[in-house]
Amino acid sequence: MATMRALREAARKAAALTERRHFSGGSAAAAGLAERNEVAAGGGGGGKAVNLFTAVNQALHIALETDPRAYVFGEDIGFGGVFRCTTGLADRFGKNRVFNTPLCEQGIAGFAIGLAAMIVNEAAKFRYRSGNEFNCGGLTIRTPYGAVGHGGHYHSQSPEAFFCHVPGLKVKFLALPLICGCTDCLLKKFLKMTICCPSQAEVIRKGSDITLIGWGAQLAVLKEACEDAAKDGISCEVIDLRTLIPWDKETVEASVKKTGKLLVSHEAPITGGFGAEIAASIAERCFQRLEAPVARVCGLDTPFPLVYEPFYMPTKNKVMMP
Template identity: 70%
Template sequence: MLMRRIGRSSGASRSCFFISRGGFSTTTATSPDGTTLLPTKTSTPSSSTKSINLFTAINQALHIALESDPRSYVFGEDVGFGGVFRCSTGLADRFGKKRVFNTPLCEQGIVGFGIGLAAMGNRAIAEIQFADYIYPAFDQIVNEAAKFRYRSGNQFNCGGLTIRAPYGAVGHGGHYHSQSPEAFFCHVPGIKVVIPRSPREAKGLLLSCIRDPNPVVFFEPKWLYRLAVEEVPEDDYMLPLSQAEVIREGSDITLVGWGAQLAVMEQACADAEKDGISCELIDLRTLIPWDKETVEASVKKTGRLLISHEAPVTGGFAAEISASLVERCFLRLEAPIARVCGLDTPFPLVFEPFYMPTKNKILDAIKATVNY
C-alpha cells in the first residue's frame, strides 16, 4: 500500500421491483426521509459541441454534477488538487473544500464513507485512484453497497453512490497499475458496472451513473484520458445505461467489446474489410446489467461472434457473454465463439505487447472464425 504513494502529494432490473433482479431499482430513488434523489430519464444533448479529450469530458461531467445538485460530493485520494490524472481539476476552487476533498489513503474508508453519505440522501462520487487498488474496498462494495437496498427491504439504499476508477493498460503501468478488474464486480447483483469508450460516451454515461438510483462502479480507460479526442456536447446530457451501441454494421461476424479495446477492434474491422469480411462492432457500454438483446440480434444476423477485452481470459466477462449467446443463438451459430483477451498471468511490463489483445490478434481470430 505504501510503496505506490512515493512521489505523490499527501492529502487526505431493469425490474420495477427491486428484489426480483438482485437489488436493482429503476424507479426514482429516495433518501430515508423521503426526499426524491435521482431522476431516471436520459436527455438529448444540444448541437453545441467542443473538441476535448476524455479526462476533460470527465471533468465537465463532475462540474455539472456538483453544480446541478448541492447534495453532490467528490472525494478520494488527491482529488482536491485535481487528481493524478487531472480529472477533478478546478472542482475544489469552484465548489469548496467541503464538497471536494482529499481522503486518507484508505480505499475501504473511501467507499465506506461514500455508502454512508449516499444512504443519507446525497450523491457520493468516490474516486479510487487506480482500479488496481480497489480490492481493499471490495468488501464494502459487494457486501454493503450492493446489498443495502435488498437487505433493508427497500427502506434504505445507497443508490446515490458512484465509484470512479481508472482501469486498464497505460503502456508502462505493469502489474500494479494496468489491471482490468471489471469481471469481479459483474458477479455481484445490486451494482452496475459501466465503461466508456470515448470522451462523449464518458461524459454522458458518467452523468447517468451519478443520477442512477443504484450504486455504480464506473471504470475509466486511463489509456484514453489524453489520447481520445472528439466533439463533445458542452451542455448537460445523459446516455442510457444497459443499452449497447452498434457502432459499425456488418453481416459476416459480430464483435463485442468495451472501453479502450473498441479502438483496437475498429482497426481490426477496417483491415478485415480489405479482405472482404464485413464486421459488426458493438460497444457494450454497461456490463451489468448488459444488453443481451442487441448482441443476440446481431449474432442471429451474422452467425459468428468474437469478444475481446484486456482482462485475463479465464473468468473474464467474455465468458459470460459467450455462454449467454450459446444459450440464445446455438442453432444460428456457424462457428465457435472466439475470445481474444489478456493472458492468465499478472499484467507484465516488458512483455505487455505479448499480453495485450492487439489488432493483429483480433484480425487473425476474425479470419479464423469466418473461415471455420
Template identity: 55%
Template sequence: MAEMNMLHAINEALVIAMEADDKMLVFGEDVGHFGGVFRATSGLQDKFGKSRCFNTPLTEQGIAGFANGLASNGMTPVAEIQFADYIFPAFDQIVNETAKFRYRSGNEFDVGGVTFRTPYGGGIAGGHYHSQSPEAYFTGTPGLKVVIPRNAAQAKGLLLASIRDPNPVIFFEPKRLYRASVGEVPEGDYEIELGKAEVIREGSDITLLAWGAQMEVIEQAADLAKKEGISCEVIDLRTLAPWDIDTVAASVKKTGRLLVSHEAPLTGGFAGEIAATIQQECFLYLESPISRVCGLDTPYPLIHEKEYMPDALKNFEAIKASIKF
C-alpha cells in the first residue's frame, strides 16, 4: 500500500496500463508535455514518447471520432475530455457511433477498447461551464458503460478495469477530489469489477446511495443521523451503467427506506431511474417514499454554489423526514 491522492492514482493506473499494452494511446487537449489541466497525465509523454501520449486540437468531436477510428482498428485509446461540460460537442460521436458500432456491424467490428476520461462535478468555484454532472445523459444509451470512483484506491482499480473492459467506457472523475482525496492505494496492478456496487457501511433504518464526490457527503449525513439514533446503510454505486440493482434492492428490503443523492439536477437525474426500479423491486418492503436529494433545476450557479450543492445537512434533513414518515 502507498499513500497518494486521486490524481496520482489515476496517473499510476495509466502508466500500468500503457506498460502492459503497447497499443494503448493517451490523448486530449494539453495532455502531452503539459500533463493536462489537472496534471493527471504528467510524465506519460516523457516515459512513452509523443507517439503514445500527445495533444489534440481543441475539438471534442474530433477527439471522440479519432478515438473511435483507433479503437475500430484494434488500438486501445484513452481519450481525455478536459472538462465533462465540454463533452457535449462529442455527444453525437459517443452516443451514435461509439455506443452503436458493434451493434450496427452485427458484431463484425467494435470500438470496445475506447475509454473516455473526464473530470466532472462542482465544488471548486468553477461556475456553470466547469461544474456540471452530465452522467445521466449517457446512462440512457445502450452500449456504453459509465463509471465514477469515490476515492484514490477506487479510481485506480476502476480505471484499470475500464481500460481493459471490452466495451466503451466513460470514466467520470470527481475533480473536487483530485487532490482532496488522499488515502492508502494498493501498489501494482489490480482491477475493481465494473457493474458492482459496494456497501461501505451497514445499517438497519435507511439505505443511502450515491457515487463519486457525493459519497463523502452522504457519509457525513450518516454520521449526523447516527447521533440521532438512526442507523444508515451506505452504498457506493460506482458503476451507473450497468448499475447493480441486486445489491441496492437487497439493502432496501432490509432497511425499508432509500435516499439517493447526486450533484446533477433533480429532473432527469439518474436518481429517478433508481427510484423507479427500486419501487418496482421493493414496493411491499418500503416504509416511506424514496427520497432524492440532488442539485437544483438551474444552470450551475457560481455565487450560489453552496446553496446548489446537495450537502450533508440537506441529506440529513431528508433522512429524518423519511424515518418520521
C-alpha cells in the first residue's frame, strides 16, 4: 500500500508538471513553436521548405524547449546521429538530456519505458495493467526502416506489422511531402517509423479507375507507377496512409467506393503484412462496390537479401502488373 501511494503521488507530480508546460498562447516557447512549424511547413512569412532530417531536428528542439521532462538518447545521438537528426541538441540542452547509450536496443527501449513511466514495464500494456493509474504517454520511439540499397537482412527490414499487432501502440510513418528533396541513397533511412499520435490519411493524387495505398518510401514507387499508367489512360488515386494504427478506414473506403478497385503495396513480406489487414477490412466494408479482388504488391516471404535486393523490392513494374 505504501508503494502504491508513493507511485500515485509521483504520478500526480508528473501530471502537475505536464500542466505547467509552456504551451500558452503568450509564451515565448509557443511563439517559437509556431515559427518553427511555419518554417517546416514552407508557409508564408518568409518561411522555406526543409528536408526531412532538418524537420526532425526542429521537432526535437521544440520538444526539448517546451517540455522539461523530454530527453533524447540512443546510439550516437550525442554527436548528431548517423543521419545528423540530433545535431546541436547536446550543445544547446546539455548532455544530461541528450546523450549516447550503449549499442543495445533492448536497453534503450527499457530505459525509455522506465524514464517515461517511472516504472520499468511493458510500454504498450502499462496503462491497461495499472487500471489507468499510470501510462507511458510520454514515450516516443523513432526508428529507421526499409531498404536502402545495402542493408541486408537486418537493416533493410520493414517490421511495422509486428508493432501494429501490439495493442496499445500507435504506429505512424512520416508523410510523403516531407521526403521531397532527400537524396535517393538516403531516402528510405530518413523515413522514420514512429510510435505517436494518430492522423488522417491523405489523398495525394486524385483518380477514378483504381485506388493505390502505401506508406513511407513506397509512395514514391506508387507515384511512378501512376505516371506510367496515365500514359495508358488509367487514372489512379493514391493514398498516403501515414498512420497504420489506428488507420484511416473512412478515407480508404470512400476512395474504393469511387474507383471500385484497390491495390496495397509495402516493402514488408506479403504474408501477415499490414496490407492483409487493409484488404480484409475493405473487402468487408466495400464488398458490393469492388469490381475485382484487392491486390497486394509487397516484399517476399524471405529474409531481406543483400545482393538480390532489386528482386525483392515491390517496384513500379510489379505494381503495374500485380
